[in-house]
Amino acid sequence: MGQQEVYDFLKKNKTRWWSSKDIAEKLDASIGSVTTTLTKLRKRNDVKFVMSKEKTNMYLYRFKV
Numbered sequence: 312m313g314q315q316e317v318y319d320f321l322k323k324n325k326t327r328w329w330s331s332k333d334i335a336e337k338l339d340a341s342i343g344s345v346t347t348t349l350t351k352l353r354k355r356n357d358v359k360f361v362m363s364k365e366k367t368n369m370y371l372y373r374f375k376v
Contacts, residue, residue: 312344314351321358321374328361328371 335345349372352358363369
């Protein structure tokens with residue numbers, strides 16, 4: 312599981328917000344590796360992220376258009 316796979320997934324599906332769990336399920340990857348990748352993409356300012364209104368301590372991610 313690499314950053315490029317998550318980045319490409321978000322780019323291809325940029326019409327909605329995704330949780331790390333949703334992304335992990337779609338890519339058949341572990342939540343830990345997806346979360347680590349999303350953190351790196353956040354630090355590089357490559358993705359948008361917001362805190363979920365429904366669940367505490369959960370971020371939602373989207374491709375930065």
